Amino acid sequence: MIVDYHMHLRASDESIEHTVEAVERFVEQASERGIDEIGFTEHIYYFEQTRTLWTMRYHLERCVYDIEPYVDAVVEAKRRDYPVKLGIEVDYEPGREEETAEALAPYPWDYVLGSIHFLAGLGIDAEPSLVDSVGPEQAWRRYYGALGQAARSGLFDSLAHPDLVKFHGAEIDWDWDELAGSLEGVAIEVSSAGLHKPHGKLYPSPAFLSAARKRGLPITLASDAHVPQNVGRDLDRAIEHAQSAGYETVTLFNRREARQEPLG
Numbered sequence: 120m121i122v123d124y125h126m127h128l129r130a131s132d133e134s135i136e137h138t139v140e141a142v143e144r145f146v147e148q149a150s151e152r153g154i155d156e157i158g159f160t161e162h163i164y165y166f167e168q169t170r171t172l173w174t175m176r177y178h179l180e181r182c183v184y185d186i187e188p189y190v191d192a193v194v195e196a197k198r199r200d201y202p203v204k205l206g207i208e209v210d211y212e213p214g215r216e217e218e219t220a221e222a223l224a225p226y227p228w229d230y231v232l233g234s235i236h237f238l239a240g241l242g243i244d245a246e247p248s249l250v251d252s253v254g255p256e257q258a259w260r261r262y263y264g265a266l267g268q269a270a271r272s273g274l275f276d277s278l279a280h281p282d283l284v285k286f287h288g289a290e291i292d293w294d295w296d297e298l299a300g301s302l303e304g305v306a307i308e309v310s311s312a313g314l315h316k317p318h319g320k321l322y323p324s325p326a327f328l329s330a331a332r333k334r335g336l337p338i339t340l341a342s343d344a345h346v347p348q349n350v351g352r353d354l355d356r357a358i359e360h361a362q363s364a365g366y367e368t369v370t371l372f373n374r375r376e377a378r379q380e381p382l383g
């Protein structure tokens with residue numbers, strides 16, 4: 120089984136298009152690339168219903184869309200028996216767990232994907248970056264501390280691009296076993312998106328993924344496509360990466376219940 124559980128429901132110019140027709144374009148591309156099931160995970164900060172969660176201009180500027188057409192488009196596509204799942208990519212805001220849970224509560228998610236793109240107003244994969252402002256060691260410590268908190272918050276089924284902190288600067292040695300232990304209870308994403316970033320690497324690193332395997336963390340697969348043409352892009356490399364770390368199964372979600380299926 121091959122899934123792609125991270126993508127943003129957009130038109131081919133990356134503008135927001137939350138319609139069943141847009142879903143169909145992603146489904147078509149997925150089927151051409153041999154993907155069995157796809158999950159949509161639009162960024163939560165695009166939705167005006169979540170406005171009270173945000174303080175940064177980056178989020179507030181984008182927070183102008185109604186969430187209902189997004190949910191309706193994916194739910195309708197499911198009703199038409201397309202192999203799609205309703206997810207959402209949620210920026211973890213430490214200390215705002217209750218408000219985040221309230222914002223998510225009204226909708227029939229198949230899974231909720233947690234991610235950390237900013238900490239204390241500094242970018243993990245954006246400028247000005249946390250790494251530049253406090254140095255790699257301190258940035259990694261803060262990022263992985265927050266990731267562990269995200270895992271324990273109970274808000275998330277899976278964590279997106281879990282070593283995104285390597286985006287800026289050199290990779291450093293880490294206690295991968297301790298980190299993997301702090302993430303028990305959630306799945307992590309094996310993502311091909313980093314191949315197309317300046318660092319050119321899969322998420323997470325081989326050492327991280329092997330530690331996750333030993334700790335029994337389940338995985339999903341992800342392209343992080345922002346346009347239909349990128350659905351499933353380089354997932355073969357993500358699958359190989361997972362298999363080299365010893366993974367034999369991949370996680371499927373349905374209404375926030377996880378099950379394992381043979382990988383590949």
Ligand SMILES: [Zn+2]
Binds near residue numbers: 236
């Ligand atoms: Zn992300």
Ligand SMILES: [Zn+2]
Binds near residue numbers: 127343
């Ligand atoms: Zn994403």
